[in-house]
Amino acid sequence: MMRRVVFNQKGGVGKSSIAVNLAAISASRGLRTLVVDLDPQCNSSHYLLGEDYADYSPDIRGFFEQTLSFQLKPAGPEQFIHPTRFDNLAVMPANTELGDLQSKLETKHKIYKLRDALDQLDAEYDAIYIDTPPAFNFFTLSALVAAKRCLIPFDCDEFARQALYNLLANVHETRADHNAGLEVEGIVVNQYQSRATAPRQIVEDLEADNLPVLKSRISSSVKMKESHNEASPLVHMAPGHKLTQEFMALYDELHEEVALAV
Numbered sequence: 208m209m210r211r212v213v214f215n216q217k218g219g220v221g222k223s224s225i226a227v228n229l230a231a232i233s234a235s236r237g238l239r240t241l242v243v244d245l246d247p248q249c250n251s252s253h254y255l256l257g258e259d260y261a262d263y264s265p266d267i268r269g270f271f272e273q274t275l276s277f278q279l280k281p282a283g284p285e286q287f288i289h290p291t292r293f294d295n296l297a298v299m300p301a302n303t304e305l306g307d308l309q310s311k312l313e314t315k316h317k318i319y320k321l322r323d324a325l326d327q328l329d330a331e332y333d334a335i336y337i338d339t340p341p342a343f344n345f346f347t348l349s350a351l352v353a354a355k356r357c358l359i360p361f362d363c364d365e366f367a368r369q370a371l372y373n374l375l376a377n378v379h380e381t382r383a384d385h386n387a388g389l390e391v392e393g394i395v396v397n398q399y400q401s402r403a404t405a406p407r408q409i410v411e412d413l414e415a416d417n418l419p420v421l422k423s424r425i426s427s428s429v430k431m432k433e434s435h436n437e438a439s440p441l442v443h444m445a446p447g448h449k450l451t452q453e454f455m456a457l458y459d460e461l462h463e464e465v466a467l468a469v
């Protein structure tokens with residue numbers, strides 16, 4: 208089963224947009240796909256479930272809460288998963304109060320619980336996408352421990368470029384300490400403006416430093432906001448749009464690499 212975390216410690220770079228749209232493409236191609244939302248801002252949950260996302264209970268908070276009170280027969284992870292209105296696409300929604308549990312979860316060393324839960328879902332899903340909060344905290348660490356692949360969205364900002372080195376160091380440290388099988392798939396350049404000089408220069412700098420920049424670029428388009436507002440991923444809302452085509456190209460690029468790696 209393919210398990211991908213979308214990670215960047217910076218907010219607003221496109222993590223949720225990329226996690227949801229790649230997951231929606233995966234599901235539209237017939238793969239049984241799950242989105243796990245670990246961000247208390249609940250953007251992916253909102254994107255997939257609409258305005259009433261908070262009504263879908265129990266959610267990821269219930270899952271982590273359960274790990275804190277030992278039970279001989281805990282509820283299985285499927286209890287915290289809800290179908291969306293899109294075929295083959297389910298979500299384990301986030302919760303705005305998720306942060307309350309963080310220090311307890313840390314104290315009790317629960318960073319392997321998400322991985323163990325996703326292992327139990329191996330037969331149920333072909334692909335799992337994990338969306339993360341803009342931080343390097345217990346929840347992102349759990350996601351990096353649970354995932355097999357790591358995709359890093361990047362927004363062509365010079366400060367974000369400098370932060371990438373620290374970010375990659377965190378990913379490599381997590382791999383060394385907890386998850387030897389974790390593969391950095393690459394950096395996906397989002398909100399790219401090919402006609403502007405500054406972003407082009409920044410991407411060239413990354414490449415010159417031998418950072419793994421993916422070929423596919425995602426441009427900036429108002430369709431993205433529209434898609435969030437309508438709670439409808441691009442592949443459903445605007446299948447023929449340029450932005451959707453770019454996401455499909457990114458999806459194919461990532462899965463070509465899977466094929467090569469096997």
Ligand SMILES: Nc1ncnc2c1ncn2[C@@H]1O[C@H](COP(=O)(O)OP(=O)(O)O)[C@@H](O)[C@H]1O
Pocket residue numbers: 217218219220221222223224225250341397398425426427428429431432435
């Ligand atoms: N390619 C894009 N074009 C236009 N707007 C985008 C694009 N990608 C993301 N956005 C917008 O930028 C904001 C942040 O994106 P989001 O996916 O929530 O980032 P993150 O999850 O990293 O915080 C959102 O309002 C989203 O609609």
Ligand SMILES: [Mg+2]
Pocket residue numbers: 222223224246248250251338339
């Ligand atoms: Mg987000």
